Amino acid sequence: MTExxxxxRVLGGDRxxxxxxxxxxxxxxxxxxYRLADxxxxxxxxxTQDVFIRAFDRLSDFRGEARISTWLHSITVSVALNGMRxxxxxxxxxxxxxxxxxxxxxxxxxxxxxxxxxxxxxxxxPEKYRLVFVMYDVEGYTHxxxxxxxxxxxxxxxxxxxxxxxxxxxxxxxxAGEWAS
Amino acid sequence: MxxxxxxxxxxxxxxxxxxxxxxxxDEIWSGVVAARRHRRRKPARWWRPTLTWGVGMxxxxxxxxxxGRTGMLTLPAPEVDTVLVDGPAPEPPREFRxxxxxxxxxTEMLLAAFPSGARQGRAAEVAxxxxxxxxxxxxxxxxxxxxxxxxxxxxxxxxLVLAQIASLRARDPAGEIEMIEDGxxxxxxxxRLRLAANAAGGVNGDD
Numbered sequence: 457m458t459e460x461x462x463x464x465r466v467l468g469g470d471r472x473x474x475x476x477x478x479x480x481x482x483x484x485x486x487x488x489x490y491r492l493a494d495x496x497x498x499x500x501x502x503x504t505q506d507v508f509i510r511a512f513d514r515l516s517d518f519r520g521e522a523r524i525s526t527w528l529h530s531i532t533v534s535v536a537l538n539g540m541r542x543x544x545x546x547x548x549x550x551x552x553x554x555x556x557x558x559x560x561x562x563x564x565x566x567x568x569x570x571x572x573x574x575x576x577x578x579x580x581x582p583e584k585y586r587l588v589f590v591m592y593d594v595e596g597y598t599h600x601x602x603x604x605x606x607x608x609x610x611x612x613x614x615x616x617x618x619x620x621x622x623x624x625x626x627x628x629x630x631x632a633g634e635w636a637s
Numbered sequence: 638m639x640x641x642x643x644x645x646x647x648x649x650x651x652x653x654x655x656x657x658x659x660x661x662x663d664e665i666w667s668g669v670v671a672a673r674r675h676r677r678r679k680p681a682r683w684w685r686p687t688l689t690w691g692v693g694m695x696x697x698x699x700x701x702x703x704x705g706r707t708g709m710l711t712l713p714a715p716e717v718d719t720v721l722v723d724g725p726a727p728e729p730p731r732e733f734r735x736x737x738x739x740x741x742x743x744t745e746m747l748l749a750a751f752p753s754g755a756r757q758g759r760a761a762e763v764a765x766x767x768x769x770x771x772x773x774x775x776x777x778x779x780x781x782x783x784x785x786x787x788x789x790x791x792x793x794x795x796x797l798v799l800a801q802i803a804s805l806r807a808r809d810p811a812g813e814i815e816m817i818e819d820g821x822x823x824x825x826x827x828x829r830l831r832l833a834a835n836a837a838g839g840v841n842g843d844d
Protein backbone atom coordinates (compact mmCIF):
# COMPACT_ATOMS: atom_id res chain seq x y z
CA MET A 457 0.00 0.00 0.00
CA THR A 458 1.40 3.42 -0.92
CA GLU A 459 1.75 6.16 1.65
CA UNK A 460 -1.06 8.14 -0.02
CA UNK A 461 -3.44 5.18 0.08
CA UNK A 462 -2.60 4.61 3.72
CA UNK A 463 -3.24 8.27 4.57
CA UNK A 464 -6.58 8.15 2.75
CA ARG A 465 -7.58 5.12 4.78
CA VAL A 466 -6.55 6.83 8.01
CA LEU A 467 -8.60 9.87 7.02
CA GLY A 468 -11.52 7.54 6.34
CA GLY A 469 -11.42 6.41 9.98
CA ASP A 470 -9.76 3.03 9.45
CA ARG A 471 -8.28 2.06 12.86
CA UNK A 472 -6.03 -0.64 11.40
CA UNK A 473 -4.58 1.87 8.97
CA UNK A 474 -3.96 4.31 11.84
CA UNK A 475 -1.84 1.74 13.61
CA UNK A 476 -0.01 0.84 10.40
CA UNK A 477 0.72 4.51 9.76
CA UNK A 478 2.03 4.79 13.30
CA UNK A 479 4.15 1.65 13.03
CA UNK A 480 5.75 2.87 9.82
CA UNK A 481 6.98 6.09 11.38
CA UNK A 482 7.28 5.69 15.14
CA UNK A 483 10.89 4.50 15.26
CA UNK A 484 12.32 7.42 13.30
CA UNK A 485 10.16 9.97 15.13
CA UNK A 486 11.26 8.50 18.45
CA UNK A 487 14.94 8.56 17.43
CA UNK A 488 14.75 12.22 16.56
CA UNK A 489 12.75 13.03 19.69
CA TYR A 490 15.30 11.18 21.81
CA ARG A 491 18.19 13.14 20.34
CA LEU A 492 16.41 16.45 20.81
CA ALA A 493 15.39 15.52 24.36
CA ASP A 494 19.01 15.34 25.52
CA UNK A 495 18.81 11.53 25.46
CA UNK A 496 15.98 11.38 28.00
CA UNK A 497 13.86 8.34 27.09
CA UNK A 498 10.84 9.51 29.11
CA UNK A 499 10.75 12.88 27.42
CA UNK A 500 11.29 11.20 24.04
CA UNK A 501 8.29 8.97 24.72
CA UNK A 502 6.10 11.94 25.71
CA UNK A 503 7.19 13.97 22.69
CA THR A 504 6.58 11.05 20.33
CA GLN A 505 3.11 10.59 21.76
CA ASP A 506 2.35 14.26 21.29
CA VAL A 507 3.67 14.16 17.71
CA PHE A 508 1.26 11.41 16.71
CA ILE A 509 -1.70 12.99 18.50
CA ARG A 510 -1.07 16.18 16.53
CA ALA A 511 -0.34 14.31 13.33
CA PHE A 512 -3.65 12.43 13.43
CA ASP A 513 -5.48 15.65 14.29
CA ARG A 514 -3.95 17.51 11.37
CA LEU A 515 -3.53 14.79 8.81
CA SER A 516 -6.34 16.22 6.71
CA ASP A 517 -4.18 19.36 6.29
CA PHE A 518 -1.35 17.35 4.76
CA ARG A 519 -1.33 18.23 1.08
CA GLY A 520 1.36 15.85 -0.07
CA GLU A 521 3.72 18.59 -1.18
CA ALA A 522 6.48 17.08 0.97
CA ARG A 523 7.02 13.50 2.01
CA ILE A 524 4.88 12.44 4.95
CA SER A 525 8.04 11.59 6.91
CA THR A 526 9.29 15.14 6.41
CA TRP A 527 5.96 16.49 7.63
CA LEU A 528 6.10 14.25 10.70
CA HIS A 529 9.69 15.19 11.46
CA SER A 530 8.89 18.87 11.31
CA ILE A 531 6.13 18.28 13.89
CA THR A 532 8.67 16.32 15.94
CA VAL A 533 11.17 19.17 15.89
CA SER A 534 8.51 21.66 16.89
CA VAL A 535 7.12 19.48 19.70
CA ALA A 536 10.57 18.58 21.04
CA LEU A 537 11.99 22.09 20.97
CA ASN A 538 8.92 23.58 22.63
CA GLY A 539 8.86 20.73 25.12
CA MET A 540 12.52 21.17 26.00
CA ARG A 541 12.06 24.90 26.50
CA UNK A 542 9.28 24.18 28.98
CA UNK A 543 11.32 21.49 30.70
CA UNK A 544 14.32 23.79 31.05
CA UNK A 545 12.19 26.67 32.32
CA UNK A 546 10.50 24.40 34.81
CA UNK A 547 13.76 22.86 35.99
CA UNK A 548 15.30 26.29 36.42
CA UNK A 549 12.34 27.44 38.45
CA UNK A 550 11.87 24.38 40.59
CA UNK A 551 15.27 22.91 41.20
CA UNK A 552 17.43 24.15 43.98
CA UNK A 553 20.52 25.60 42.47
CA UNK A 554 22.89 23.86 44.83
CA UNK A 555 21.34 20.49 44.16
CA UNK A 556 21.61 20.97 40.39
CA UNK A 557 25.22 22.04 40.68
CA UNK A 558 26.09 19.08 42.85
CA UNK A 559 24.33 16.64 40.53
CA UNK A 560 25.99 18.14 37.44
CA UNK A 561 29.40 17.90 39.01
CA UNK A 562 28.83 14.30 40.01
CA UNK A 563 27.80 13.30 36.50
CA UNK A 564 30.79 15.02 34.97
CA UNK A 565 33.19 13.29 37.30
CA UNK A 566 31.75 9.85 36.80
CA UNK A 567 31.68 9.95 33.00
CA UNK A 568 34.73 9.34 30.88
CA UNK A 569 36.29 12.61 29.75
CA UNK A 570 35.61 12.48 26.05
CA UNK A 571 32.03 11.42 26.47
CA UNK A 572 31.11 14.15 28.92
CA UNK A 573 32.98 16.78 26.94
CA UNK A 574 31.24 15.77 23.74
CA UNK A 575 27.82 15.90 25.39
CA UNK A 576 28.56 19.26 26.93
CA UNK A 577 29.90 20.66 23.66
CA UNK A 578 26.77 19.57 21.76
CA UNK A 579 24.47 21.01 24.43
CA UNK A 580 26.38 24.25 24.26
CA UNK A 581 25.72 24.69 20.55
CA PRO A 582 23.04 27.23 19.63
CA GLU A 583 19.79 25.43 18.90
CA LYS A 584 19.86 26.09 15.15
CA TYR A 585 23.34 24.57 14.83
CA ARG A 586 22.64 21.69 17.18
CA LEU A 587 19.53 20.69 15.22
CA VAL A 588 21.39 20.46 11.93
CA PHE A 589 24.37 18.65 13.49
CA VAL A 590 22.14 16.10 15.20
CA MET A 591 20.02 15.53 12.11
CA TYR A 592 22.90 15.32 9.63
CA ASP A 593 25.92 13.89 11.41
CA VAL A 594 24.17 11.83 14.07
CA GLU A 595 20.93 10.71 12.47
CA GLY A 596 21.93 10.69 8.82
CA TYR A 597 19.35 13.04 7.30
CA THR A 598 20.32 14.68 4.00
CA HIS A 599 20.55 18.44 3.66
CA UNK A 600 17.47 18.31 1.42
CA UNK A 601 15.51 16.53 4.16
CA UNK A 602 16.75 18.94 6.81
CA UNK A 603 15.88 21.91 4.63
CA UNK A 604 12.36 20.58 4.01
CA UNK A 605 11.86 19.67 7.67
CA UNK A 606 13.07 22.94 9.10
CA UNK A 607 11.75 25.09 6.26
CA UNK A 608 15.04 26.52 5.03
CA UNK A 609 17.20 26.26 1.90
CA UNK A 610 19.70 23.40 1.74
CA UNK A 611 22.50 25.97 1.57
CA UNK A 612 21.51 27.25 4.99
CA UNK A 613 21.56 23.72 6.34
CA UNK A 614 25.07 23.21 4.96
CA UNK A 615 26.30 26.51 6.37
CA UNK A 616 24.88 25.75 9.83
CA UNK A 617 26.43 22.30 9.81
CA UNK A 618 29.78 23.79 8.96
CA UNK A 619 29.50 26.27 11.84
CA UNK A 620 28.34 23.57 14.23
CA UNK A 621 31.34 21.41 13.36
CA UNK A 622 33.72 24.34 13.70
CA UNK A 623 32.41 25.10 17.18
CA UNK A 624 32.62 21.48 18.18
CA UNK A 625 36.17 21.22 16.85
CA UNK A 626 37.15 24.24 18.93
CA UNK A 627 35.41 22.93 22.04
CA UNK A 628 37.02 19.53 21.69
CA UNK A 629 40.44 20.74 20.56
CA UNK A 630 42.24 18.90 23.34
CA UNK A 631 40.99 15.59 21.93
CA ALA A 632 42.08 16.41 18.39
CA GLY A 633 44.58 13.59 18.44
CA GLU A 634 41.79 11.04 18.89
CA TRP A 635 40.44 11.48 15.37
CA ALA A 636 41.98 12.01 11.99
CA SER A 637 42.33 15.69 11.26
CA MET B 638 36.95 16.14 2.91
CA UNK B 639 38.39 16.80 6.37
CA UNK B 640 35.30 18.47 7.77
CA UNK B 641 32.99 15.68 6.62
CA UNK B 642 35.24 13.06 8.15
CA UNK B 643 35.28 14.98 11.43
CA UNK B 644 31.47 15.21 11.40
CA UNK B 645 31.10 11.51 10.64
CA UNK B 646 33.44 10.62 13.49
CA UNK B 647 31.56 12.83 15.93
CA UNK B 648 28.26 11.33 14.79
CA UNK B 649 29.62 7.82 15.32
CA UNK B 650 30.81 8.77 18.81
CA UNK B 651 27.41 10.19 19.76
CA UNK B 652 25.68 7.04 18.52
CA UNK B 653 28.15 4.89 20.41
CA UNK B 654 28.00 6.87 23.67
CA UNK B 655 24.25 7.41 23.56
CA UNK B 656 22.54 4.62 21.65
CA UNK B 657 18.83 5.28 21.16
CA UNK B 658 16.79 2.72 23.10
CA UNK B 659 14.05 0.85 21.32
CA UNK B 660 10.92 2.97 21.07
CA UNK B 661 8.24 1.79 23.55
CA UNK B 662 5.83 1.66 20.64
CA ASP B 663 2.89 -0.04 22.36
CA GLU B 664 3.06 2.22 25.39
CA ILE B 665 3.17 5.34 23.23
CA TRP B 666 0.32 4.04 21.09
CA SER B 667 -1.82 3.50 24.21
CA GLY B 668 -1.28 7.13 25.15
CA VAL B 669 -2.15 8.32 21.64
CA VAL B 670 -5.34 6.26 21.58
CA ALA B 671 -6.39 7.45 25.06
CA ALA B 672 -5.81 11.10 24.24
CA ARG B 673 -7.65 10.89 20.94
CA ARG B 674 -10.57 9.01 22.45
CA HIS B 675 -10.77 11.65 25.16
CA ARG B 676 -10.84 14.43 22.59
CA ARG B 677 -13.49 12.72 20.51
CA ARG B 678 -15.74 12.41 23.53
CA LYS B 679 -15.29 16.04 24.45
CA PRO B 680 -17.19 18.41 22.17
CA ALA B 681 -15.39 21.40 20.75
CA ARG B 682 -15.13 24.24 23.24
CA TRP B 683 -15.76 27.10 20.83
CA TRP B 684 -19.48 27.29 21.42
CA ARG B 685 -19.41 26.72 25.15
CA PRO B 686 -19.06 30.29 26.35
CA THR B 687 -22.33 31.33 24.77
CA LEU B 688 -24.31 28.26 25.60
CA THR B 689 -22.85 27.00 28.82
CA TRP B 690 -25.37 28.58 31.18
CA GLY B 691 -28.45 27.60 29.23
CA VAL B 692 -27.10 24.20 28.45
CA GLY B 693 -26.05 23.65 32.05
CA MET B 694 -29.52 24.45 33.36
CA UNK B 695 -31.19 22.34 30.70
CA UNK B 696 -28.79 19.51 31.40
CA UNK B 697 -29.49 19.68 35.09
CA UNK B 698 -33.21 19.44 34.49
CA UNK B 699 -33.10 16.75 31.83
CA UNK B 700 -30.59 14.60 33.62
CA UNK B 701 -32.33 15.17 36.93
CA UNK B 702 -35.51 13.73 35.46
CA UNK B 703 -33.74 10.98 33.59
CA UNK B 704 -31.50 9.59 36.27
CA GLY B 705 -32.74 11.20 39.42
CA ARG B 706 -34.05 7.82 40.53
CA THR B 707 -30.49 6.56 40.88
CA GLY B 708 -29.74 9.30 43.34
CA MET B 709 -26.44 10.01 41.67
CA LEU B 710 -26.98 13.59 40.64
CA THR B 711 -25.91 16.31 42.96
CA LEU B 712 -23.52 18.12 40.63
CA PRO B 713 -24.58 19.59 37.29
CA ALA B 714 -23.24 17.65 34.34
CA PRO B 715 -19.73 18.88 33.59
CA GLU B 716 -19.78 17.94 29.92
CA VAL B 717 -22.29 19.01 27.35
CA ASP B 718 -22.37 15.50 25.83
CA THR B 719 -24.97 14.70 28.43
CA VAL B 720 -27.37 17.25 26.94
CA LEU B 721 -28.20 14.75 24.27
CA VAL B 722 -30.24 12.79 26.79
CA ASP B 723 -33.81 12.48 25.51
CA GLY B 724 -35.22 9.50 27.30
CA PRO B 725 -34.75 7.43 30.43
CA ALA B 726 -31.10 6.67 31.06
CA PRO B 727 -30.29 3.08 30.13
CA GLU B 728 -28.80 1.00 32.92
CA PRO B 729 -26.04 -1.51 32.43
CA PRO B 730 -26.61 -5.09 33.64
CA ARG B 731 -26.06 -5.69 37.35
CA GLU B 732 -22.74 -7.57 36.98
CA PHE B 733 -21.24 -4.64 35.10
CA ARG B 734 -22.53 -2.18 37.68
CA UNK B 735 -20.84 -4.27 40.37
CA UNK B 736 -17.60 -4.32 38.41
CA UNK B 737 -17.85 -0.57 37.89
CA UNK B 738 -18.50 0.00 41.59
CA UNK B 739 -15.39 -1.94 42.56
CA UNK B 740 -13.34 -0.14 39.92
CA UNK B 741 -14.54 3.30 41.03
CA UNK B 742 -13.51 2.68 44.63
CA UNK B 743 -10.06 1.48 43.61
CA THR B 744 -9.59 4.42 41.26
CA GLU B 745 -10.70 6.89 43.92
CA MET B 746 -8.05 5.44 46.24
CA LEU B 747 -5.36 5.91 43.63
CA LEU B 748 -6.34 9.47 42.75
CA ALA B 749 -6.42 10.41 46.40
CA ALA B 750 -3.07 8.78 47.13
CA PHE B 751 -1.03 9.42 44.00
CA PRO B 752 0.21 13.01 44.60
CA SER B 753 1.78 12.30 47.97
CA GLY B 754 2.96 8.84 46.92
CA ALA B 755 4.63 10.15 43.78
CA ARG B 756 6.16 13.10 45.61
CA GLN B 757 7.60 10.77 48.22
CA GLY B 758 9.61 8.87 45.63
CA ARG B 759 7.12 6.13 44.82
CA ALA B 760 6.26 7.36 41.31
CA ALA B 761 7.11 4.02 39.70
CA GLU B 762 4.83 2.18 42.11
CA VAL B 763 2.01 4.66 41.54
CA ALA B 764 2.49 4.42 37.76
CA UNK B 765 2.23 0.61 37.90
CA UNK B 766 -0.99 0.88 39.91
CA UNK B 767 -2.37 3.33 37.35
CA UNK B 768 -1.50 0.98 34.49
CA UNK B 769 -3.60 -1.76 36.07
CA UNK B 770 -6.54 0.60 36.48
CA UNK B 771 -6.06 1.89 32.95
CA UNK B 772 -6.62 -1.62 31.63
CA UNK B 773 -9.79 -1.90 33.73
CA UNK B 774 -10.96 1.48 32.45
CA UNK B 775 -10.62 0.37 28.87
CA UNK B 776 -12.40 -2.88 29.55
CA UNK B 777 -15.27 -0.96 31.13
CA UNK B 778 -15.36 1.55 28.28
CA UNK B 779 -15.80 -1.31 25.85
CA UNK B 780 -18.35 -3.10 28.05
CA UNK B 781 -22.10 -2.55 28.58
CA UNK B 782 -21.14 -0.53 31.69
CA UNK B 783 -20.36 2.35 29.34
CA UNK B 784 -24.02 2.75 28.34
CA UNK B 785 -24.46 4.57 31.66
CA UNK B 786 -24.59 8.19 30.60
CA UNK B 787 -22.88 9.42 33.74
CA UNK B 788 -20.29 6.75 33.89
CA UNK B 789 -19.17 6.93 30.27
CA UNK B 790 -17.79 10.51 30.26
CA UNK B 791 -16.29 9.91 33.68
CA UNK B 792 -14.53 6.78 32.40
CA UNK B 793 -13.27 8.73 29.45
CA UNK B 794 -11.79 11.42 31.71
CA UNK B 795 -10.35 8.78 34.02
CA UNK B 796 -8.74 7.04 31.07
CA LEU B 797 -6.77 10.17 30.27
CA VAL B 798 -5.83 10.88 33.87
CA LEU B 799 -4.71 7.29 34.44
CA ALA B 800 -2.70 7.31 31.21
CA GLN B 801 -0.91 10.40 32.50
CA ILE B 802 -0.24 8.86 35.90
CA ALA B 803 0.88 5.62 34.25
CA SER B 804 3.48 7.65 32.36
CA LEU B 805 4.87 9.34 35.46
CA ARG B 806 8.60 9.37 35.47
CA ALA B 807 10.40 8.08 38.52
CA ARG B 808 12.81 10.98 38.21
CA ASP B 809 11.60 14.58 38.65
CA PRO B 810 7.87 13.88 38.54
CA ALA B 811 6.85 17.07 40.39
CA GLY B 812 5.93 19.10 37.30
CA GLU B 813 3.91 16.24 35.85
CA ILE B 814 2.06 15.69 39.15
CA GLU B 815 1.10 19.33 39.18
CA MET B 816 -0.24 19.14 35.62
CA ILE B 817 -2.23 16.00 36.36
CA GLU B 818 -3.67 17.57 39.50
CA ASP B 819 -4.70 20.63 37.47
CA GLY B 820 -6.47 18.39 34.95
CA UNK B 821 -8.27 16.52 37.71
CA UNK B 822 -9.38 19.76 39.30
CA UNK B 823 -10.48 21.43 36.08
CA UNK B 824 -12.71 18.51 35.12
CA UNK B 825 -13.81 17.91 38.71
CA UNK B 826 -12.78 14.32 38.18
CA UNK B 827 -12.33 13.43 41.82
CA UNK B 828 -15.64 14.99 42.88
CA ARG B 829 -17.50 13.17 40.10
CA LEU B 830 -15.65 9.96 40.90
CA ARG B 831 -16.64 10.16 44.57
CA LEU B 832 -20.25 10.79 43.68
CA ALA B 833 -20.30 7.89 41.26
CA ALA B 834 -18.51 5.63 43.76
CA ASN B 835 -20.98 6.54 46.51
CA ALA B 836 -23.95 5.96 44.23
CA ALA B 837 -22.50 2.70 42.93
CA GLY B 838 -21.88 1.57 46.50
CA GLY B 839 -25.63 0.91 46.74
CA VAL B 840 -25.62 -1.62 43.91
CA ASN B 841 -25.02 -4.55 46.22
CA GLY B 842 -27.88 -3.89 48.54
CA ASP B 843 -30.46 -2.37 46.19
CA ASP B 844 -30.87 -5.10 43.61
